Amino acid sequence: MRYSLSVFLIAIIPALTNQLLDDPSCSVVPVTVEGGVSGNRSCTHFPSPIPVGGVMERVPASAEDPLAPADPEKARFLAEFPGYNAAIEPLAARELSRLGGEHYLDYTGSGVYQTSQLMEVYSDLSQNAFGNAHSKNPSASRTDERTEEARRLVLEFFSAPEEEYEVVFTSGATQALKMVGEYFPWQADSSFLYLRSNHNSVLGIREYAAEKGASFHAVTEEEVEASIKEAEMEASTERGGGDGQQMPVDQTPKRELKEKKMPGSDDGFAPIPCLFAFPAKDNFSGRYYNLDWLRRLRETGGFGGTLHDGAAPACRRIWTLVDAAAFAPSKRLDLSRYPADFVAISFYKMFGYPTGLGALILRRDTDALLRKTYWGGGAVVSACCDVRWCKPKEVGDPHRLEDGTVNFLSISALRAGLSKLEEVGMDNIEAHIASLSRCLASRLQSLTHKNTNSPVVEVYGGEGLPDGLPEGGVVTFNVLTPDSHPVPFDEVADLAGSRGFHIRGGCFCNPGGCQDALDLTSEDIQRAAEGRTSCGGAVKAKSSLEAQWASKFGGSGGAGEGRTGPKRYGAVRASFGYLSTFEDAAAFARFIEEEYAR
Numbered sequence: 001m002r003y004s005l006s007v008f009l010i011a012i013i014p015a016l017t018n019q020l021l022d023d024p025s026c027s028v029v030p031v032t033v034e035g036g037v038s039g040n041r042s043c044t045h046f047p048s049p050i051p052v053g054g055v056m057e058r059v060p061a062s063a064e065d066p067l068a069p070a071d072p073e074k075a076r077f078l079a080e081f082p083g084y085n086a087a088i089e090p091l092a093a094r095e096l097s098r099l100g101g102e103h104y105l106d107y108t109g110s111g112v113y114q115t116s117q118l119m120e121v122y123s124d125l126s127q128n129a130f131g132n133a134h135s136k137n138p139s140a141s142r143t144d145e146r147t148e149e150a151r152r153l154v155l156e157f158f159s160a161p162e163e164e165y166e167v168v169f170t171s172g173a174t175q176a177l178k179m180v181g182e183y184f185p186w187q188a189d190s191s192f193l194y195l196r197s198n199h200n201s202v203l204g205i206r207e208y209a210a211e212k213g214a215s216f217h218a219v220t221e222e223e224v225e226a227s228i229k230e231a232e233m234e235a236s237t238e239r240g241g242g243d244g245q246q247m248p249v250d251q252t253p254k255r256e257l258k259e260k261k262m263p264g265s266d267d268g269f270a271p272i273p274c275l276f277a278f279p280a281k282d283n284f285s286g287r288y289y290n291l292d293w294l295r296r297l298r299e300t301g302g303f304g305g306t307l308h309d310g311a312a313p314a315c316r317r318i319w320t321l322v323d324a325a326a327f328a329p330s331k332r333l334d335l336s337r338y339p340a341d342f343v344a345i346s347f348y349k350m351f352g353y354p355t356g357l358g359a360l361i362l363r364r365d366t367d368a369l370l371r372k373t374y375w376g377g378g379a380v381v382s383a384c385c386d387v388r389w390c391k392p393k394e395v396g397d398p399h400r401l402e403d404g405t406v407n408f409l410s411i412s413a414l415r416a417g418l419s420k421l422e423e424v425g426m427d428n429i430e431a432h433i434a435s436l437s438r439c440l441a442s443r444l445q446s447l448t449h450k451n452t453n454s455p456v457v458e459v460y461g462g463e464g465l466p467d468g469l470p471e472g473g474v475v476t477f478n479v480l481t482p483d484s485h486p487v488p489f490d491e492v493a494d495l496a497g498s499r500g501f502h503i504r505g506g507c508f509c510n511p512g513g514c515q516d517a518l519d520l521t522s523e524d525i526q527r528a529a530e531g532r533t534s535c536g537g538a539v540k541a542k543s544s545l546e547a548q549w550a551s552k553f554g555g556s557g558g559a560g561e562g563r564t565g566p567k568r569y570g571a572v573r574a575s576f577g578y579l580s581t582f583e584d585a586a587a588f589a590r591f592i593e594e595e596y597a598r
């Protein structure tokens with residue numbers, strides 16, 4: 001073990017050092033190292049179009065520009081999509097040279113790191129000593145300072161006031177979501193409501209709810225809207241038609257079923273804990289959901305009316321859980337405007353490195369709600385070995401929710417990653433990726449088969465959006481044959497991979513998004529799982545499954561009839577991020593046209 005580690009270090013250190021020395025952008029300048037040590041070579045300032053300490057100046061797209069590209073296709077794109085940030089092109093060429101000209105189109109799967117970002121981390125770790133923050137020594141103190149600095153930087157990034165929010169480090173978005181599910185004070189009369197289109201990592205929370213006898217409800221976007229409106233109307237009636245009068249405490253509120261009479265509480269009723277979870281951005285379609293729900297739910301206190309399943313989970317106080325794993329890399333999440341109770345993120349999705357690190361950002365006033373059973377490591381101040389006694393960290397201290405030693409070296413790498421996004425600017429990123437997904441979707445939608453004139457591609461997720469084009473940087477689609485049968489998504493993904501396009505096929509661990517876009521029933525999903533080994537995998541053993549479906553549904557295509565021809569059991573997803581370029585989108589559209597338009 002020691003031998004292989006030293007072989008690794010012997011191999012990696014000269015390689016990294018050479019990279020530093022060979023890189024013409026490295027300057028021989030004194031490096032200020034924490035604790036007073038100083039080095040003499042820095043690669044932290046690569047030549048960049050980004051002014052130091054500021055936001056990159058977006059290069060607006062303009063066809064009239066004297067420097068407009070000779071390529072007429074690109075000139076048209078620039079004229080049509082002014083949100084595209086051309087300043088990204090030299091940055092991406094320099095920072096993603098490791099892709100060797102291939103096209104990375106799986107930003108919803110994982111973001112990518114800039115080479116200079118790694119160099120900054122390398123430079124930091126190689127020149128500063130970090131120890132376990134549970135110790136008391138200089139390297140431990142440095143870890144402690146960096147960890148607290150990282151918490152502040154994360155709060156700043158999400159405009160979360162420090163007095164209102166805290167950051168708990170986790171291994172990723174999934175662990176953050178799981179923690180909320182596990183620690184939420186479910187009761188038999190609680191409800192867990194979640195948007196149908198959600199990642200599996202959110203759906204799994206229902207096991208904790210069900211274990212305590214709580215009900216769970218998968219709701220549509222329309223139902224959420226209608227329920228919030230209903231609750232707003234009820235609240236206004238309770239206030240006496242909006243004249244600001246308080247309802248007397250002894251008057252039974254409409255939603256009494258979900259409230260317990262509690263003499264000690266403000267108005268005589270204690271809220272039954274209910275939770276509503278939704279993704280800020282849908283990882284199936286790239287759709288952005290209405291963040292204003294967060295404010296309205298906080299003001300009204302909950303859902304009103306009756307759901308499609310007949311339930312009336314009229315919780316008087318509903319806590320909100322936002323899965324921002326797919327959203328955070330593409331759009332600004334301003335928690336000072338949208339007061340989510342819990343937010344889950346994964347950092348590698350935002351800026352590629354480090355992996356294995358995420359956060360649960362939670363409102364300080366919800367921390368006390370969480371019921372934690374296990375305690376370990378830094379989550380506890382003191383414990384006895386032979387008596388069931390311990391003194392846990394206090395509510396409001398994020399360490400209370402962080403069992404064991406946090407991933408402190410990765411945490412210290414966050415400032416490099418966060419600054420990469422901030423240098424480009426989240427508003428620029430939002431406009432940039434919207435331009436690319438809208439452009440790719442419109443290109444794909446315009447393709448027709450020569451003989452039948454039928455569409456080559458069916459794109460999902462543009463419903464209700466301007467021009468029906470997806471604006472969230474995600475283009476999810478299926479390729480169709482001239483007789484409108486779906487080409488298996490895994491075949492398309494495999495061929496694309498062999499041609500240097502890094503895309504994804506399947507349902508992307510979002511069964512609800514997949515079901516609704518592809519018209520699949522729960523039964524379809526369950527049957528398809530018989531031939532699947534992962535949520536991204538192809539449906540194997542097609543012949544026996546198809547035979548079963550054919551007899552069940554009487555479908556001529558063998559696999560059951562969907563809206564148009566045989567059902568699709570997954571889709572292909574191309575997703576853009578802040579380092580994507582026009583050439584990535586154009587090359588992929590050309591690939592689909594050349595391979596599939598007949």
Ligand SMILES: Cc1ncc(COP(=O)(O)O)c(C=O)c1O
Binds near residue numbers: 108172201281282283
């Ligand atoms: C919307 C969404 N939520 C949650 C997750 C889970 O993230 P992780 O695997 O990083 O925990 C993903 C991952 O793809 C996602 O897209």
